[in-house]
Amino acid sequence: MASSRIFDMFAQYTIPLNGTTSLTPASVRLLESPAPVTIVVGFLVAGLLVWEQVSYRRKKQHLPGPDVKQPIIGALLESLHPTFDGYLSKWNSGPLSCVSVFNRFIVIASTCDLSRKILNSPTFAEPCIIDAMWKILEPDNWVFLMGKAHVDYRKGLNVLFTRRALRIYVPIQQKVYAEHFKKWLQLGGKQERYQMLFREVNLDASLRVFFGDYIPTDVAEQISVKYLRITAALELVNFPLALPGTKVWHAMRSRKYIVDEFLKAVKISRERMARGEPESCMLDGWIKSMIDITSGATAKGDDEENVTRTTRYFEDREVALTLLTFLFASQDATTSAVTWAFQLLADNPDVLAKVRQEQAEVRNDDYDKEVTYEMLESMLYTRQVVKEVMSIWNVTMVIPTFWPALHDPEVYPNPDNFDPDRFGPNGSASDTAKNYMVFGCGPHVCLGKEYAIGLITGLIGQASVKLDWEHVKTEDSEKII
Ligand code: HEM
Numbered sequence: 001m002a003s004s005r006i007f008d009m010f011a012q013y014t015i016p017l018n019g020t021t022s023l024t025p026a027s028v029r030l031l032e033s034p035a036p037v038t039i040v041v042g043f044l045v046a047g048l049l050v051w052e053q054v055s056y057r058r059k060k061q062h063l064p065g066p067d068v069k070q071p072i073i074g075a076l077l078e079s080l081h082p083t084f085d086g087y088l089s090k091w092n093s094g095p096l097s098c099v100s101v102f103n104r105f106i107v108i109a110s111t112c113d114l115s116r117k118i119l120n121s122p123t124f125a126e127p128c129i130i131d132a133m134w135k136i137l138e139p140d141n142w143v144f145l146m147g148k149a150h151v152d153y154r155k156g157l158n159v160l161f162t163r164r165a166l167r168i169y170v171p172i173q174q175k176v177y178a179e180h181f182k183k184w185l186q187l188g189g190k191q192e193r194y195q196m197l198f199r200e201v202n203l204d205a206s207l208r209v210f211f212g213d214y215i216p217t218d219v220a221e222q223i224s225v226k227y228l229r230i231t232a233a234l235e236l237v238n239f240p241l242a243l244p245g246t247k248v249w250h251a252m253r254s255r256k257y258i259v260d261e262f263l264k265a266v267k268i269s270r271e272r273m274a275r276g277e278p279e280s281c282m283l284d285g286w287i288k289s290m291i292d293i294t295s296g297a298t299a300k301g302d303d304e305e306n307v308t309r310t311t312r313y314f315e316d317r318e319v320a321l322t323l324l325t326f327l328f329a330s331q332d333a334t335t336s337a338v339t340w341a342f343q344l345l346a347d348n349p350d351v352l353a354k355v356r357q358e359q360a361e362v363r364n365d366d367y368d369k370e371v372t373y374e375m376l377e378s379m380l381y382t383r384q385v386v387k388e389v390m391s392i393w394n395v396t397m398v399i400p401t402f403w404p405a406l407h408d409p410e411v412y413p414n415p416d417n418f419d420p421d422r423f424g425p426n427g428s429a430s431d432t433a434k435n436y437m438v439f440g441c442g443p444h445v446c447l448g449k450e451y452a453i454g455l456i457t458g459l460i461g462q463a464s465v466k467l468d469w470e471h472v473k474t475e476d477s478e479k480i481i
Helices: 002-010 025-032 035-060 076-080 084-092 112-119 132-137 147-155 163-185 195-211 217-233 247-274 282-295 316-347 349-362 373-377 380-397 400-406 449-466
Strands: 096-101 104-109
Touching: 035 096, 035 104, 104 112, 132 217, 132 247, 132 316, 163 195, 163 282, 163 373, 163 449, 195 217, 195 282, 195 316, 195 449, 217 247, 217 316, 247 282, 247 316, 282 316, 316 349, 316 380, 316 449, 349 380, 349 449, 373 449, 380 449
Parallel strands: none
Antiparallel strands: 096 104
């Protein structure tokens, strides 16, 4: 009935061949009425909604997941507030499952082999799924490079994480920990939510490692706040336009502030290194290495077998954008690992006692002795603790899909027990095994893996001999959310 009325109405006006419209009185009445427009729009919307479902079903095929997509927004609400139980039910539904948010079709892999396959297929899978990332980190940022261009760029960065470089970083980190611990002790044992304090010490340690004293303290504080704005904008789905006041807009302004400050630091470092002054941070080492390759000087180091120089000249903007991504990568996963480490050590006093015993041995009972990279390497048990914290507790913060691989009881017996000995000489786990995907795998595997393990080992090592702490349990403190 409705369709025949629509047909009739359209039949009431004609367009003559001479191009001018001649309308009958009936058709004039119709054009004045909004009804046909509404109906056409209605048809279009209905058509789009049907097309949306058909397109969803065509992509979904046999994959587990809802048969019908919620119109337009899909699983938006779920994705804005993801829960661990929600992920768990997806993983349990099969090796692959799917979900759709707006028009984005997301496939979730739950097995170790599939996750590895995806991470090793850069032609089909890009590491960035959040559109806002391009706007925030800038489209010419190296993290968006793919294939050979990415491999070549990354080769130029290896020099920043050699043993020689890590040796320079350890005393810088230790100094930052001591400063922060002093401030924590001034709280006089007050019960606090420590996660933000852990974030600050971690960000400060990395900022000082990357830039030394080139960034003034007040600017460093601003940078910490700005990074929070960047993180806040990295939701799976954002308002598409970066209009003033939106989270993405704030994040872009924050990035601009940070990059401008980093550019100032690059300039000072170039001048210092050109004068032949000593390297004091990662930036200096990188710039010195560029000077070496352009002047043809032989890079010196006691780890000649490793990369000791960069591969090409990097422009100031490339350096600043790269260090922007390093600091970005240093934030959340490392903070989450540190938070879990403090909590688990408080809950497992026998493990904490062993950490303390090892620290006493490595430091020869001198807790003010400067810690070197070699000392950090010899803290074998403390490193085991870090690997265990990261493998079982931290990983959902990074890529939730790695959880099942790290909870495979065949590889990690009693996976829910906190057991650093599983990474010990007689343990069944290994951080080189294929299931240990804490740092990803394939061409985009974490560049800062050794740096991150060293940073957390140094932090909890120093904390164990300088501080005592309790875990005050709250409703949320045991939950993975
Ligand atoms: C506990 C701490 C950390 C964890 C668990 C972690 C984990 C990861 C993971 C899972 C990836 C993605 C790998 C992939 O796509 O296959 C990654 C990439 C990356 N990480 Fe880390 N990361 C940590 C700390 C750091 C730190 C401190 C830095 C910098 C110093 C860093 C620098 C990077 C960079 C630059 C990439 C991208 C590499 C590329 O695209 O080639 N990460 N990390």
